[in-house]
Amino acid sequence: MKVAYWPGCVSRGFTPELHGSMAKIAPLLDIELIELDRAACCGAGVIAEHNQELADTLNARTFALAQQTDGEMMMNICSTCQGAQSECQERLDANAEYRESINRHLSDESLRYDKGLTNKNFLWLLVEEIGLDALKAKVKRPLTDLKVGPFYGCYIVRPVERLGVDEEHPRDLYLHMVIEALGGTVIDYAGVYKCCGFPIITMNKQASLGMAGRHLGDALDAEADCLVVPCPLCHLNLDLQQPAAAKVVGRELGMPVLHLPQLVGLALGLSPKELGMSKHVVRPTSVVDWSASVVAGTAA
């Protein structure tokens, strides 16, 4: 399928391995990515906090650019983008008069957002459009015996109504379902739906890293081999900041944190290196060892 693809800022900034791994797995999943290279930052909630109309306009512009492509829908790979964009879209779609006023800001570029864009995070697209059975059929190296802790974070599961989490779309269980479909073992631990702490890293570093450290420690206690995240900002606090978080909570952590496309890529047969795992601050040793032994096992 063809999608208008919004990678966000951080996946091309401090977590380049996310954008890279998505590009690697897309052809394997028959996804054609039309990158929205003219679109601007979603604002991550911060621009909306500063000026709601500004955030709504920037995102309406992104939606309009997506609607100009021949993609079936828009896809993002960042929960924070999903959450911030869903919030803006909710307002834009709810009020025609407001939508028109926002569209007026876009008229210089002859852009226009029409109500009703579908914008799905890669996780949602994977489960709802590609489907777990089709995904299973593509698995070349099942994640057998790999114990994976899902870390949803906030923006992709809350608020439930805005993000369309309901009985028909149990989006708050999709990471669980994908891990199982890839052949891995789901590890339940206290931090599954908690906040990584990233949004307050410059305001209250102690609390921010305390959150990250606590969830990583909980996953460690539950004997997870690694965590998987659908959000690069969570990745920054859980991986890049993990050594600092370990100091705050006063324990050794060493918990590898994978981006969702990396976990999928491993099961589709790509190597950890191809998926950019050497760029992680916490060496994903357990994952690499696992993949090496599985490859060795297959070869023998």
Place this chain on the structure above:
Amino acid sequence: MPEYTLRIRRFDPQSGEAAYWDEHRVELGERNSVLDAILKIRDDVDGSVGIRCSCQQAICGSCGVRMNGKPGLACNTHLQAAADRGHGAGWDPPEEGQYNSVITVEPMGNMPVIRDLIVDMDQVHWKKIQRVTPWLINKQPVPEREYIVPHENMVDVTQTMACIQCGACVSDCLSMEIDPLFIGPAALAKAYRFVGDPRDADHFERLKDLSEDEHGIYDCTHCFNCIDACPKDVAPMSQIMRLRRKAGSDHEIKDRNNGYRHEHAFVSNVRKNGLLHEADLLPDSYGGKFHPRAVPELLSSLPTAATAMVRGKMTLGKVLTHPHKASKAVKQIFDSIDGQEQRVELNLYVTGYEDEPEPDQNAGPADKSPTFPGPDEGPEAPSESEHR
């Protein structure tokens, strides 16, 4: 009639015994409330189950508990709806065609337990409410007769006035979980009640106080838990964002927690680059690379940055320059909107979803309300910011 299993967390701190789970089966309709089930257990089986409740109509706010992991009022949560909640049940999905009939009922979080499902609201919730001066400080002179407030101003604060002080948002606040001193969602929503009221004389002082407090408005981590927890759609987190908007944009309060600096650094970063350039955002959030408060912060971040460079996550080139620049059109959007005197804000709680065929029942007085621009005006009076 369906049968439900209630797993109630029992605990009496006076007893010296550890907490334990008490299981009871009840036969009740799926649209009976969780409170109905608890009261039935108390009436028929065990009179010692501790729960606080009064009106049973979702008005008094006393029966806040956690049901299958999520906070809410026991009296307005249907048994089947509680059973259907996935989170608390954990990753143990029922077989195809089966449905979950087990409901765990626990006391709310972030507050000490007095007994069973009863928590000490005085120790946490009410203390925090008192912290925000929860009363009107009249502008002088007080008129001799009624103080007439413009309708749109009162509509603006109706959402926070809907709060029934049940504590559900406090229960699951993820910032408070790690920083118990955080003023928290309920109290900060209450603060907006007065910051949004034109009769109040202390808008600037209130906002300054809440910005400067290191456990104040900038301690909220945007987790949305309070929005989902609230049985009255108060959306405390949205009220906190509105407090930040007023503090940062209307009153330009440059707080010591970097809240103002971070927000403004973010906005100008995106205006300049189109996409966020993280390497600039961090120092700018502390006031710039050479700002006295930035230096220790940046030094402490050096090991993190060094590791990131070794791993190829960051390169020196990427740190120093950003490959992306904002287009003229994006800059134009920033300049024309951010430069406007009056901010436009659409509050869906007030306006409702006009394009929807059936408006949400909880969407407030949609028919009587203005559409937009919302009542969120620009700076109230220039003299206020001169107080600094």
